[in-house]
Amino acid sequence: MSASDGRLALGILGVGHFGRFHALKAAANPRIRLVGLHDADPARAASVAAEAGTVPMAPDALVGAAEAVIVAAPTRFHFELAAKALAAGRHVFVEKPIAASLAEADALIDAAAKGRRVLQVGHIERFSAAFRAVMEAPAGGRALSWDAVRAAPFRPRSLDVSVVLDLMIHDIDLVIELAGGEPEAVEAVGAAVASTHPDFAVARLRFAGGRAAVLTASRVSLAMERRLRVLGTEGEMSVNFLERSLAVLRRGGAEPVATMPGSGIDRATWTDHDSLEAEQAAFVAACLDGAPVLVDGAAGRRALKVALAVEAAIRGD
Numbered sequence: 001m002s003a004s005d006g007r008l009a010l011g012i013l014g015v016g017h018f019g020r021f022h023a024l025k026a027a028a029n030p031r032i033r034l035v036g037l038h039d040a041d042p043a044r045a046a047s048v049a050a051e052a053g054t055v056p057m058a059p060d061a062l063v064g065a066a067e068a069v070i071v072a073a074p075t076r077f078h079f080e081l082a083a084k085a086l087a088a089g090r091h092v093f094v095e096k097p098i099a100a101s102l103a104e105a106d107a108l109i110d111a112a113a114k115g116r117r118v119l120q121v122g123h124i125e126r127f128s129a130a131f132r133a134v135m136e137a138p139a140g141g142r143a144l145s146w147d148a149v150r151a152a153p154f155r156p157r158s159l160d161v162s163v164v165l166d167l168m169i170h171d172i173d174l175v176i177e178l179a180g181g182e183p184e185a186v187e188a189v190g191a192a193v194a195s196t197h198p199d200f201a202v203a204r205l206r207f208a209g210g211r212a213a214v215l216t217a218s219r220v221s222l223a224m225e226r227r228l229r230v231l232g233t234e235g236e237m238s239v240n241f242l243e244r245s246l247a248v249l250r251r252g253g254a255e256p257v258a259t260m261p262g263s264g265i266d267r268a269t270w271t272d273h274d275s276l277e278a279e280q281a282a283f284v285a286a287c288l289d290g291a292p293v294l295v296d297g298a299a300g301r302r303a304l305k306v307a308l309a310v311e312a313a314i315r316g317d
Contacts, residue, residue, distance in 0.1 A: 008284050008287050010070065011036050014077070036061075038058065068092070075100055079107070082119075086111040092108075094119070094120075097169055098303075102301065112297055119293070120283050124170075130272075137266075144210070144232055145212050146214070147213070148214075150218075150225070163201055164217065183207050183213070184207060190314040201216075225242070
């Protein structure tokens with residue numbers, strides 16, 4: 001099963017749009033031996049296997065040949081595939097959302113804990129240079145409000161889930177991290193436009209202490225948009241992720257602002273790196289070196305719990 005040269009013997013279950021990227025990154029990682037991959041579409045599996053220099057395999061054979069697997073199949077298959085791998089004693093990286101329900105998420109978390117296996121969830125934004133820049137930005141006092149927008153033109157993929165589980169869940173995870181906990185209440189509106197699930201959604205999350213977040217997600221937008229605004233007791237942070245720009249208006253800054261005496265603006269940017277590569281590297285380090293899992297099953301469950309609450313609010317449940 002294990003690679004004899006110290007590399008992680010890895011298999012990939014699901015090589016659609018994002019799974020293909022996983023395969024190509026894994027094939028280029030010197031700490032990984034890509035033992036094979038599987039996809040429900042045999043032609044797709046053969047094509048991606050040729051690109052990645054590996055072989056297509058049946059799921060059971062693939063799990064048997066690997067010591068860790070990446071589950072990048074559609075959401076409805078996450079639990080079945082991840083549970084099979086954990087039951088076989090394999091480490092598991094599962095794309096977001098962790099599963100389709102909280103019961104499934106709990107079962108995966110329990111199986112990983114009992115088997116002492118790594119369970120990492122694919123909230124890739126945690127590994128982005130942009131989020132690191134936000135975390136390292138000059139403090140603007142106590143954050144009271146977050147406003148995040150994630151919009152993209154329509155593409156005929158990931159339509160098996162709503163925009164909440166497809167796109168908004170990224171910002172749900174980030175806001176939970178920034179707020180230091182889950183929201184106490186959720187309100188939301190949304191509608192299906194191009195699929196049978198909501199294609200746009202606006203959610204208001206209320207956190208302890210009167211803090212709030214407004215998250216907007218759309219996959220039927222006229223243009224790409226990705227931004228974050230944070231309001232706090234000492235000023236404001238504004239981030240445009242597409243332009244790689246960050247500005248913080250705060251008291252005592254270096255650049256004077258005529259309309260706000262005694263304050264200033266600090267500006268910054270960042271150099272992008274490959275977030276998927278960084279995410280995979282963290283998974284490998286957890287499997288081979290025992291490094292802490294940055295986005296574990298509990299983190300994936302928290303994001304899923306709030307995402308499902310947003311969907312329930314849209315339905316009026």
